[in-house]
Amino acid sequence: MASIPAPTGRTVRQxxxxxxxRNNFERIAWMFMRYSGLALVFLSLSHFWMQHLIIxxxxxxxxxxxxxWGETGKAVTFENIIWRAYYAVMLGLAMLHGLNGLRQITTxxxxxxxxxxxxxxxxxLIGLVxxxxxxALAAGATLVTK
Amino acid sequence: MLDPLINTVRxxxxxxxxxQQWMWVAHRVSGIGILLFLVLHVFGMSNxxxxxxxxxxxxxxxxxxxxxxxxxxxxxxxIFHAVNGTRIAILELRPQxxxxxEVATKWxxxxxxxxxxxxxxxxxxxxxxxxxxx
Numbered sequence: 001m002a003s004i005p006a007p008t009g010r011t012v013r014q015x016x017x018x019x020x021x022r023n024n025f026e027r028i029a030w031m032f033m034r035y036s037g038l039a040l041v042f043l044s045l046s047h048f049w050m051q052h053l054i055i056x057x058x059x060x061x062x063x064x065x066x067x068x069w070g071e072t073g074k075a076v077t078f079e080n081i082i083w084r085a086y087y088a089v090m091l092g093l094a095m096l097h098g099l100n101g102l103r104q105i106t107t108x109x110x111x112x113x114x115x116x117x118x119x120x121x122x123x124x125l126i127g128l129v130x131x132x133x134x135x136a137l138a139a140g141a142t143l144v145t146k
Numbered sequence: 147m148l149d150p151l152i153n154t155v156r157x158x159x160x161x162x163x164x165x166q167q168w169m170w171v172a173h174r175v176s177g178i179g180i181l182l183f184l185v186l187h188v189f190g191m192s193n194x195x196x197x198x199x200x201x202x203x204x205x206x207x208x209x210x211x212x213x214x215x216x217x218x219x220x221x222x223x224x225i226f227h228a229v230n231g232t233r234i235a236i237l238e239l240r241p242q243x244x245x246x247x248e249v250a251t252k253w254x255x256x257x258x259x260x261x262x263x264x265x266x267x268x269x270x271x272x273x274x275x276x277x278x279x280x
Contacts, residue, residue: 034234034235034238034239035235037231037232037234037235038231038232038235040228041228041231041232044224044228045224045225045228048221048224049265052217052221052265052268052269053265053268053269056272057208057209057214057217057269057272057273058209058272058273058276060205060208061205062194062198062201062202062205065191065194065201066194069194072195091188094184095184095188098177098180098181098184101174101177101178101181102178102181105174105177105178108150108154109150109151109154110150110151111150114148125185126185129185129188129189129192130188132188132189132192132196133188133191133192135192135195136191136192136193136194136195136196139195140195141194141195141198141201142194142195142196142198143198144198144199144201144202
């Protein structure tokens with residue numbers, strides 16, 4: 001913005017635009033937490049209520065997983081794809097949302113090596129579990145062989 | 147090494163932010179609780195493919211009394227985190243609503259109670275009726 005001459009004839013201080021950030025990570029993480037959180041409200045509450053209120057915890061059987069995910073090696077139905085996509089989206093968003101939340105909490109209370117240890121362990125643990133979850137969703141459920 | 151932790155805790159006590167600050171603390175605590183549960187849960191569910199006997203064993207473990215009580219706490223944490231998180235998301239994505247912060251907090255707590263109480267009651271009734279039948 002160029003200087004604007006004031007009524008007295010003296011020029012006014014030039015107003016500079018905000019500088020462009022060099023590192024957008026925090027801003028993107030902030031947006032992700034809000035938007036993924038809103039999506040997760042629907043995903044996680046529907047999942048929780050379906051399992052605990054509609055089905056009931058004590059009525060959950062091993063066979064239900066096979067019915068929804070499909071069986072390993074068998075052909076995948078349209079229903080299987082919908083269930084797997086629903087769980088996969090929920091898994092990915094929830095793990096990233098949780099991991100970033102943990103990062104925010106850890107930076108508040110720990111710095112330096114303790115922070116690195118905590119976040120390193122969390123990334124490894126959550127990463128392994130998530131990869132396992134995605135692999136299991138892609139492969140389908142195995143029947144229990146007695 | 148623990149200085150940031152000590153300083154933060156001391157200043158948090160000194161801040162005396164009342165309801166708004168408690169909502170922030172509860173959001174953190176419930177978030178960590180949900181994350182810890184989630185790691186266990188995804189591990190258990192992925193065993194449906196990797197190790198079906200372990201998967202069945204874990205499903206049976208979820209029906210024991212300890213887990214039946216813990217999942218009530220999980221329900222409360224999840225519903226609070228979801229409702230409060232929605233309040234945070236809406237108010238931070240729409241700053242023009244900032245003068246409604248106290249009202250939103252009050253409604254967040256009311257909605258949490260309205261959703262969590264029936265959920266916990268239904269789940270507890272289901273568990274109790276199953277345990278009584280045994």
